[in-house]
Amino acid sequence: MNIIKFGGTSVANAQNIARCITIIKQKKQEAPVVVVVSALGGVTDLLLAAAINASEKNEDYKPVLQQLEERHLEVIKTLLPATEQSSVLSHAKRELNRLETLLDGCYLLGELSERTKDLILSFGEVLSSYIISEVLKGHGEDAVLADSRELIKTNSRFGKAVVNFELTNSLIAGYFAENKNDITVLPGFIAQSGDGYTTTLGRGGSDYTAAIIAAALNVPSLEIWTDVNGIYTANPKLVKQAEPIPYITFEEAMELSHFGAKVLYPPTIQPILTKDITLHIKNTFEPEAHGSTISKVPEVKSQNPIRGISNVDDITLITLEGPGMVGVAGFSKRLFEVISKENINVIFITQASSEHSICLGIVDAEAKKAKAAIDAEFDFEIRQLKIYPAIIENGLSIIAVVGENMKNHQGLSGRMFSTLGKNNINIRAIAQGASERNISAVIDSRDVKKALNTLHETFFEDATVQLNLFVMGVGNVGEKFLDQIKSQYAYLKDNLRINVRIAGLSNSRKMYFEEEGIDLNNYKTALETGEPTTTDGFIAAIKQLNLRNSIFVDNTASNVVAATYAQYLKNSIAVVTCNKVACSSEYENYKLLKNLSRQYNAPFLFETNVGAGLPIIDTLKNLIASGDRVHKIQAVLSGSLNFIFNNFNESTTFYDVVKQAQTEGYTEPDPKIDLSGIDVKRKLVILIRESGYEMEIDDIENRSFLPQQSLDTASVDDFFDSLTTHAAHFNELYAKASAEGSRLKFVASFENGKANVGLQFIPKDHPFYNLEGKDNIVLFYTDRYVDQPLLIKGAGAGAAVTASGIFADIIRIGNK
Structure with missing residues (x-):
């Protein structure tokens, strides 16, 4: 049968x-x-709503009743030929009339007993x-x-x-x-x-x-037909990558169903468990799909000790604690007795080994009743200050990692809690049975989706990491960055197991968010449909989405944007930036950001702050981490200035060369930032700080080659006008260098705690002499590199290489 x-x-x-x-x-x-x-x-919910409305003398039960009648009669009329409908319609209407009589009675009496509710729900x-x-x-x-x-x-x-x-x-x-x-x-x-x-x-x-x-x-077997392909590794509505579990044991299924796997009602397993009856979960809409087979011993054993991840929402934690509980027998017995008398189901239990507190998890709806009963039971001890009134914490959920073979694998708990911690998911309570079939944790309800996705990624997704990027700034660098993401998406996923998704974009006018990822083929159109940009609004949207492995990418040069980094890091949102403002700001702010990054396990990467795509900062970090110590730095750190002085000669004007550098994207939007030496000072102070020294940017001497009038200009146009006005000054600099057989290079130097930046005449035998185009070069003199410095050289400016440096930082996070 x-x-x-x-x-x-x-x-x-x-x-x-x-x-x-x-x-x-x-x-x-x-x-x-x-x-x-x-x-x-949906009919049971409608019946319950109608019954409650009627008992509260709310006539809204009548349209609900009408809706119920229409739905059932419509099914009859659709599925039966007209010649066979009459008797069936009559019978259905008689049942609906009985239902109406019951609801009218509830309305007249203004009450709804449990017995009457059951009768109404049975219809x-x-x-x-x-x-x-x-x-x-x-x-x-x-x-x-x-x-x-x-x-x-x-x-x-x-x-x-x-x-x-x-x-x-x-x-x-x-x-x-x-x-x-x-x-x-x-x-x-x-x-x-x-x-x-x-x-x-x-x-x-x-x-x-x-x-x-x-x-x-x-x-021998029982089939339950539903609307999904069995029991999933996680709730597929919350975890898009969740997959059906083909074979699972009764014990695992009971754990998952108890903790929210709604495809199966927990008591279902009890009658068939002792009879060794196999249970099949099948999909009515995909009848050929295998679904899930539940048995004492699965036909096919999985190599993964984790079978599924589930959750229960709307949980309240009730804590009973106090110094008078320590070493005193009977508190637990009294607590559970009073909960039992109130017919309250306990979902979660944990107790501190100090016996100072006991924590229970129950559904939100029973929290007030539970607190009142517990406080009444322990009224004497509360008045004697031996224990405290019951503490209620709501707005919580339980997540559970379930697997029959978990007990045979070490480190699963560590992986679970480490994964949650990396994504700033605070654990309020933990429980693990001696069978080690289930590890449960209580978390904030707003973190459930992120927790499930993060854990599913860790235990089920072949080491694939989902990175959710929120990108501010889609100009020259930002556009190149998005193009690189789009072109490398498949490579990253197939070869590095990194799945990159742009979940938010912003320019100076609009910001746009898409939880499932913005289509990079149409991001400009999507961005125009967004809401007005504000830094606070951008942060709020990211926090609201609360996605795992969230990364804020700053492609701007904005002081205002740089001032928001701390807010991201405090919410365990990684920061990747080419904006040099934050790391070259006050030393205390720099240290704060670095400390927040460590405290909240949120990467703070800024490789492109110095040398665009060159691995300068990463190399320096590795030197310091391995115990080396930097004594001296010499560098040409401005690709734009190197481009300008490499192209400036007797046949060109300084104005024309600077204009060309701006047009080709080698300078900041305001070229004065580059030419004044401010940009190089920022880069040098970052290198000095990353070398382990404390220094403010104002401590660096700036030997500017610009006339004072150029430095004092108030706009970009005025600045360019000043370059024309002082053309003779720049021609003189070139002529003097040329006469000495030298080349003009803007050099950054640090030695013996002193630092400076300025234009220098570089002789032919110097490593900087043959630095061409927009290249950067850095020489590190260290304990290990004494006579011959560690040299890093390459393209140090341009939107494409800067974007590639940002991309590299993203990959570093994905590989962690």
């Missing part, structure tokens, strides 16, 4: 029910079929099972409708009745011994008390109904 159950989404409408009819017919060819059905999708399954049985008959099938209330007997605990299995098993076995129909349809969820009243088995009780029948008949 085949026992199959269809959930609410599977029978939500006529089209879905037609799919179920096809599946039932196929199963009937193998053996007689017992079909357990839920109410039409969903009563109507759906009747309609489906009649549709099967209409298809010429040998089908019969059985009433679950005649077969499943319970106590009078309305809302979540306890089954009398001895009597129930006898009634089910007796009924099916005599019943010879090919198809038997039963309503799920409902049962009957010993004194003849309708009871319910709890939300999700239709699964339980099917399991009770399967166990009573000792069938």
